Amino acid sequence: MSTDYQQAREALGVRLRELRLSAPGGRLTGAQLADQQGWHKSKVSRLENGRTTPTPDDLRAWADATGQPEAYDELLARLRGFESxxxxxxxxxxxxxxxxxxxxxxxxxxxxxxxxxxxxxxxxxxxxxxxxxxxxxxxxxxxxxxxxxxxxxxxxxxxxxxxxxxxxxxxxxxxxxxxxxxxxxxxxxxxxxxxxxxxxxxxxxxxxxxxxxxxxxxxxxxxxxxxxxxxxxxxxxxxxxxxxxxxxxxxxxxxxxxxxxxxxxxxxxxxxxxxxxxxxxxxx
Missing domain, CATH: 3.30.870.10 (Endonuclease Chain A)
Structure with missing residues (x-):
């Protein structure tokens, strides 16, 4: 049974994937994004599939790396919505x-x-x-x-x-x-x-x-x-x-x-x- 919490985390992951694929400078692969941020190669996949909860710093890095820093406030609001x-x-x-x-x-x-x-x-x-x-x-x-x-x-x-x-x-x-x-x-x-x-x-x-x-x-x-x-x-x-x-x-x-x-x-x-x-x- 999927919980509301997990559904919200998965929805945030979908939004992260959208930002990665719509980067103004050209779509980024998960590996490129991970290398750019110095993350483990599996982190991008885990975040996008709702298996890991991002930190505010993760969201800031994601928004900046995808060339869409204005998306940070939206991402943070989504995160705060299911933190507790x-x-x-x-x-x-x-x-x-x-x-x-x-x-x-x-x-x-x-x-x-x-x-x-x-x-x-x-x-x-x-x-x-x-x-x-x-x-x-x-x-x-x-x-x-x-x-x-x-x-x-x-x-x-x-x-x-x-x-x-x-x-x-x-x-x-x-x-x-x-x-x-x-x-x-x-x-x-x-x-x-x-x-x-x-x-x-x-x-x-x-x-x-x-x-x-x-x-x-x-x-x-x-x-x-x-x-x-x-x-x-x-x-x-x-x-x-x-x-x-x-x-x-x-x-x-x-x-x-x-x-x-x-x-x-x-x-x-x-x-x-x-x-x-x-x-x-x-x-x-």
Whole structure:
């Protein structure tokens, strides 16, 4: 399912292509434009196909390089129009959870460094199939949306292949209450905690846990993801907020760094997980 955000980014890409092909000095090839700006050869294609969000500097360079500097204001206005975009759950989930998971799968494929903060449940990228199944079922009930639980679980597990991709890094922060939240049967939570403990030591994952006893500089508020220091995804009860403007992204990066100061890692994180595991009722 294509989102409004992605449609707007693709529309901007179409406009960029039009400017390149209508340059007053003669149409530029993508390779010529990339060479002229000192960009990687794939950048022009990614921008024109809506796979990468341009920065204001990218747009200025594009307008100048195509001999149409007057187009910059228009391009910037288009960019500002979708830098912060609310994607309502009602619209996104109209066909079930699978399309949303596929959208995130695409976003993951385009990024290499991920910073995450979660307060109430285990990160999707680290969930077991059973745990994810209960999460999707509960949210489908809440949002009154179609149930495509098994398809959604398969898409979520497909995303987890990135954990074994050496080109990707996941720096994750989890608040201790997420280890105790019984959004599933105790046996499922116990297995999930075992899986979580097993991710500590993966060379692609840095998992920090903030214990309830930790001193914190700021309150542990809304969960969020930061992709490649350029995009933030925040979830609320009614919508997802996708944020691209750099000032806001920087705010979330500072928030993440501040939270990180309260986290424990390695054997200390294992101890927090083990404590939660002991608190789970024995399996039936």
């Amino acid at each position: 975009h609310i994607r309502s759950w009602r619209r996104q989930l109209s066909s079930g959870h699978r399309p949303v998971q596929d959208t995130h799968l695409t976003a993951h494929s385009d990024a290499s460094l991920f910073r995450g903060w979660e307060t109430s449940m285990v990160f999707g990228i680290l969930q077991t199939a059973d745990y994810a199944r209960h999460i999707f079922t509960r949210y489908a009930e809440l949002q009154r949306t179609p149930r495509d639980t098994e398809d959604a679980v398969r898409s979520r597990l497909q995303r987890q292949a990135a954990l074994w991709d050496p080109t990707k890094k996941f720096h994750l922060l989890l608040w201790e209450p997420a280890l105790h939240t019984l959004v599933c049967p105790p046996a499922v939570l116990a297995a999930q905690l075992d899986r979580l403990a097993g991710t500590i030591g993966l060379d692609t994952v840095e998992l920090g846990i903030i214990p309830l006893s930790a001193s914190m500089k700021i309150p542990p508020s809304t969960a969020f993801w930061v992709y490649d220091d350029r995009q933030v995804i925040v979830e609320s009860w009614h919508a997802e907020l996708w944020i691209d403007d750099q000032a806001s992204v920087d705010t979330y990066l500072r928030t993440w760094q501040t939270l990180r100061e309260s986290a424990v890692y390695g054997s200390d994180a294992q101890a927090v997980i083990a404590r939660a595991r002991r608190a789970v009722q024995p399996r039936a």
